[in-house]
Amino acid sequence: MKIYVPLDSAAVALGADDVAAAITAEAARRGLTVEVVRNGSRGMVWLEPLVEVVTDAGRTGFGPLTLTDVPGLFGDLASHPKALGPVEDLPWMKGQTRLTFARVGVIDPLSLAEYEAQGGLVGLRRAQAMDKAAIVAEVTESGLRGRGGAGFPTGIKWKTVSEAPGAQKYIVCNADEGDSATFADRMLMEGDPFTLIEGMAIAGLACGANKGFVYIRSEYPVAIRVMEAAVELAREAGLLGPTFDMEIRVGAGAYVCGEETSLLNSLEGKRGVVRAKPPLPALEGFMGKPTVVNNVISLASVPVIMAKGAAHYKDFGLGRSRGTIPLQIAGNVRFGGLYECAFGLTLGQIVDDIAGGTATGRPVKAVQVGGPLGAYHPRSEFNTPFGYEEFAGQGGLIGHAGLTVFDDTADMLKQARFAMEFCAIESCGKCTPCRIGAVRGTETIDRIAKGDADAIPLLTDLCNTMKSGSLCALGGFTPYPVMSALTHFPDDFAPMKEAAE
Amino acid sequence: MLDSADTTDRISEILEAHSGLEGPLLPILHAVQEAFGHVPQAAVPQIAKALNLSKAEVHGVVTFYHDFREAPAGRHVLKLCRAEACQAMGADRVAGAVKAALGIDWHETTPDGRVTLEPVFCLGLCACGPAAMVDGRLVGRCDEGIVAEVAK
Numbered sequence: 001m002k003i004y005v006p007l008d009s010a011a012v013a014l015g016a017d018d019v020a021a022a023i024t025a026e027a028a029r030r031g032l033t034v035e036v037v038r039n040g041s042r043g044m045v046w047l048e049p050l051v052e053v054v055t056d057a058g059r060t061g062f063g064p065l066t067l068t069d070v071p072g073l074f075g076d077l078a079s080h081p082k083a084l085g086p087v088e089d090l091p092w093m094k095g096q097t098r099l100t101f102a103r104v105g106v107i108d109p110l111s112l113a114e115y116e117a118q119g120g121l122v123g124l125r126r127a128q129a130m131d132k133a134a135i136v137a138e139v140t141e142s143g144l145r146g147r148g149g150a151g152f153p154t155g156i157k158w159k160t161v162s163e164a165p166g167a168q169k170y171i172v173c174n175a176d177e178g179d180s181a182t183f184a185d186r187m188l189m190e191g192d193p194f195t196l197i198e199g200m201a202i203a204g205l206a207c208g209a210n211k212g213f214v215y216i217r218s219e220y221p222v223a224i225r226v227m228e229a230a231v232e233l234a235r236e237a238g239l240l241g242p243t244f245d246m247e248i249r250v251g252a253g254a255y256v257c258g259e260e261t262s263l264l265n266s267l268e269g270k271r272g273v274v275r276a277k278p279p280l281p282a283l284e285g286f287m288g289k290p291t292v293v294n295n296v297i298s299l300a301s302v303p304v305i306m307a308k309g310a311a312h313y314k315d316f317g318l319g320r321s322r323g324t325i326p327l328q329i330a331g332n333v334r335f336g337g338l339y340e341c342a343f344g345l346t347l348g349q350i351v352d353d354i355a356g357g358t359a360t361g362r363p364v365k366a367v368q369v370g371g372p373l374g375a376y377h378p379r380s381e382f383n384t385p386f387g388y389e390e391f392a393g394q395g396g397l398i399g400h401a402g403l404t405v406f407d408d409t410a411d412m413l414k415q416a417r418f419a420m421e422f423c424a425i426e427s428c429g430k431c432t433p434c435r436i437g438a439v440r441g442t443e444t445i446d447r448i449a450k451g452d453a454d455a456i457p458l459l460t461d462l463c464n465t466m467k468s469g470s471l472c473a474l475g476g477f478t479p480y481p482v483m484s485a486l487t488h489f490p491d492d493f494a495p496m497k498e499a500a501e
Numbered sequence: 502m503l504d505s506a507d508t509t510d511r512i513s514e515i516l517e518a519h520s521g522l523e524g525p526l527l528p529i530l531h532a533v534q535e536a537f538g539h540v541p542q543a544a545v546p547q548i549a550k551a552l553n554l555s556k557a558e559v560h561g562v563v564t565f566y567h568d569f570r571e572a573p574a575g576r577h578v579l580k581l582c583r584a585e586a587c588q589a590m591g592a593d594r595v596a597g598a599v600k601a602a603l604g605i606d607w608h609e610t611t612p613d614g615r616v617t618l619e620p621v622f623c624l625g626l627c628a629c630g631p632a633a634m635v636d637g638r639l640v641g642r643c644d645e646g647i648v649a650e651v652a653k
Contacts, residue, residue, distance in 0.1 A: 009625055249527065404627070425622075
């Protein structure tokens with residue numbers, strides 16, 4: 001008997017470790033031999049812990065599983081109260097196009113044999129037979145853009161590093177996924193770490209780099225543990241070695257280190273202060289050497305592009321947003337989790353159809369797309385298709401593709417204030433608009449809250465200064481949530497205005 | 502409690518273990534905090550000397566990052582997520598109730614040294630908020646009842 005119990009953080013936070021222990025104990029009590037495999041999550045967080053039992057009909061799901069449901073797994077499975085049927089047939093799974101996340105939740109994350117059996121290493125083997133320029137050309141042709149949020153074409157970044165002079169170059173993976181509503185990096189690293197390793201090894205070949213770093217935030221203990229174990233296994237198997245080796249580094253709780261130059265400073269052992277660009281990290285990055293800095297999902301999308309070809313990947317998507325995007329649906333939602341699909345679904349389809357509206361059952365008031373630096377979108381913008389340019393056109397951004405849903409009890413003035421407060425807490429302090437602007441922004445919103453209508457134009461002006469005068473996206477994008485809240489939800493700011501009159 | 506000679510020796514071991522790394526300061530500070538529960542003041546000049554940095558530079562790094570403590574925490578550390586996805590599920594209300602129950606604010610430790618309460622900005626549990634971490638253990642969909650977990 002083989003049973004899968006996720007080791008994914010979300011599953012663990014909802015009791016998966018206890019369920020796994022109970023299954024082992026129950027099997028021992030019954031004198032049965034059970035193989036418990038700790039897999040990644042399928043991404044259906046509302047069903048976690050989602051346990052899968054291997055049957056003749058395939059992998060049958062049970063969830064959300066509690067300890068009292070465990071003995072039933074050893075009885076008649078069809079009549080189990082938490083039976084969901086074959087996991088692959090669930091509507092959430094069937095609606096997706098899983099390219100980057102094809103193996104997440106399916107395989108034992110630390111089995112290189114299963115990784116290979118499910119299509120792993122095909123891309124790396126193909127890359128090994130190609131020259132540097134051909135690999136770069138393939139990635140460029142795929143249309144892959146930085147999935148961390150900036151959306152810069154990955155191939156062009158690689159080309160710059162590949163052609164830069166210098167004997168020592170580096171591949172740095174940005175796994176400092178600090179945006180609220182984002183957990184795709186975490187799920188990928190926990191559920192299919194070899195994909196990231198393979199992507200980095202391909203990047204190393206393409207750019208002539210023999211050393212890589214994965215900078216993982218300290219808030220992700222499970223991802224750190226799995227990645228460290230996977231790197232060790234990859235080294236033992238000869239996947240990593242003198243040609244390309246890598247190290248896992250752990251951040252220390254600074255949100256701004258998700259910004260690439262700040263991350264490089266942190267990696268060098270310095271304060272995570274933002275660097276002015278130019279020079280670009282591609283030319284002067286880690287230790288002043290040419291460095292690729294890519295997000296987890298960007299790098300993890302490379303193996304499938306190399307394995308199936310650029311054209312296959314490029315066929316998905318819309319406009320200049322090619323391929324698939326792992327949507328992370330979070331906050332107050334009925335069905336929350338990770339849903340990988342081609343670009344192009346509208347915000348409304350995602351929130352109403354896939355996420356099923358709010359968990360509280362109340363109307364959706366706003367959806368923040370792209371993390372703490374993303375805009376709050378009202379229902380009137382629900383026809384916006386999910387793509388880089390499409391969201392930029394609505395005064396927003398898709399960022400790392402996280403969506404936070406709020407019901408009608410949300411106070412948008414409070415959300416705007418939080419955006420400023422967060423920026424003030426996390427500012428690295430290098431540039432004035434961010435360091436001082438965020439503090440003044442919080443104070444100005446407090447004035448509005450107390451009924452001072454004159455503070456509203458002041459806030460707008462301050463947001464313009466921060467937007468155009470900040471060195472990086474932290475100060476530069478904090479105006480997105482603030483101004484979108486003010487623009488789309490004036491009523492939340494209005495009672496105070498009336499009070500002043 | 503280690504005396505000062507033991508402290509120096511332990512830090513020397515940590516410095517030695519990290520000697521081959523490029524940019525070793527963060528891994529060293531993590532290891533020191535792991536060993537002592539915080540980064541002792543005494544460690545700063547010793548680390549600075551070994552890495553050929555000024556004491557001010559090392560102090561600057563220690564104080565830049567939220568993770569590094571300059572004093573030991575309470576016996577339990579309770580981290581509550583304050584980020585937007587958890588807010589959408591009532592994290593502010595939970596935090597208010599927890600603060601009231603413990604009688605402390607963010608970054609404070611109860612007078613009996615039992616609990617330190619800290620904010621965290623995202624544990625990646627955004628589809629099962631409000632999220633918390635109790636002594637390194639992840640908890641999803643938490644409520645004010647989480648206080649009972651640090652009652653011992």
